[in-house]
Amino acid sequence: MSQTSPPIFADILAAAARIAPHAHVTPVLRSRSLDELAGAHLHFKCENFQRMGAFKFRGACNAVWSLSDAEAAAGVVTHSSGNHGAALALAAHTRGIAAHVVVPAGAVAVKIAAIKAYGATVHECAPTMAARDAMAAELQTKLGARLVHPFTDPAVIAGQGTAALELLKQAGELDIVLTPVGGGGLIGGTAIAVAGIAADTRVLGAEPEGAADAYESLRRGERVTDLKADTVSDGLRGVIGEINFDLLRAHRVEVLLVSDAETLAAMRLIWSRLKILAEPSAATALAAVLRHRERFAGRRVGLIVSGGNADLEQLLR
């Protein structure tokens, strides 16, 4: 990566302009019955309606279109348990360049199918961060392709921040913006965007108890990387990145934990009340609102519904 310092608000504004020809402006939905249930005013930013079905397209698209023509010609490579891989594949497709995606064995089938459908080459590796990093580095060296990391790449973080930028324009003043926390690309970009527009708005994260590395890192004051993820929220199994952890601390982001049962119950509520598909990872935000309700009572809350690529083969009878 050429840039290793974190992005700033101007980078998010630039990203918004850069991805505008390719990305959707997603709708913000509301629900009287969910507001009643939560005792708060909820604004759901529907990134499940983003291209390829998740906010991840924003970051990947910004990274791909930030490359010079010479850099782009060699293609891009990444590792991803799913959504970022599909996002980079589609982003590369919009620029007509090659994409190589390293996928851990056992990743969600529908996400792997999407990566292939967008024309990328899939490389399977063992399901550990070390194996992923090694294979991605190998491909990068062999092909000369640019590595676009799923959450530590500053261009990716800046791209993810454009979702909150839109949300704040669409929903007006919010007391809290709440996003799922995995590797920290979305929450990092969100923290920068919110600080740039609405300094009084709090940014909170929702993280599964079974992948509580960001929560633990903040609690201990140092990045915890040795937890083994075990959660139904397949998009949130990544370990918080260094640059991302620094952003959480700089912006005093707090992380709230949710159980998988709470996440699945919240997912059903989103499906049945909003009539939209949200994947489990995306439902952690509503799960956090319902579990920690005293934190949200009477507040105007923006929730980023991060994606809709639920594995229906797994979830349906």
Added chain:
Amino acid sequence: MSQTSPPIFADILAAAARIAPHAHVTPVLRSRSLDELAGAHLHFKCENFQRMGAFKFRGACNAVWSLSDAEAAAGVVTHSSGNHGAALALAAHTRGIAAHVVVPAGAVAVKIAAIKAYGATVHECAPTMAARDAMAAELQTKLGARLVHPFTDPAVIAGQGTAALELLKQAGELDIVLTPVGGGGLIGGTAIAVAGIAADTRVLGAEPEGAADAYESLRRGERVTDLKADTVSDGLRGVIGEINFDLLRAHRVEVLLVSDAETLAAMRLIWSRLKILAEPSAATALAAVLRHRERFAGRRVGLIVSGGNADLEQLLR
């Protein structure tokens, strides 16, 4: 019912104005991947985002707000396997009047819960049309309440037609408009609306093989009322009404059959590609496009996604 002649185009325009303060203008969604799969240009009119989650609110709302103040004071009564009951309950709520809903034993739990949540009184009866009619008539007599039939009431039919009215405005010129067929309220209203705006646009219906009364009625040239419904599409088990059958013939509507397996496969496609919840009944339209693809090849097709009140308890693991 005071009016027994079928509604005309002017009634649909009046209905649109009458329900505008209460009903949502629902979005029309498109999907590149579904267009490719079908080999046609598909425009999905998302009535799953209508209030209470189905187009039925349009008809019920038009019926409730068509009553004089004196009529309205005695309340409304109906029988319904689900969506119309919730629709009438909510419509009555918007006018602050009482609603009584006769529901057959075995109706979808989530729909009964919705009826109660909107403040209506639920009366359970045996799961036959005769039992429903008898109990509704009894309540009507006892309470002096107005019967709002789910699909033969002309005000209901006119209300349902407003969905196609919006669709044609939103999507522009269409070759075909396709709706699910149950009792015939939606397809009847649609046929009138389309004839009034776009005389060259064909109206087609999609009906489950296990509830093929409209298909059989058109084939035999007389209304068939003795078929026993057996289909996963719980909203389409009703028998085509007389006034509705007359409308199908007057507008030369053709009905296409689909199997339950085709419906469930189409439902999964809608969920996974459009990222929206559609109930099985609503998926029959896409199922018909995919089964009878030669009829739709290269055409601009509007599909009414009739509702999103899927029974997640049944469908999810």
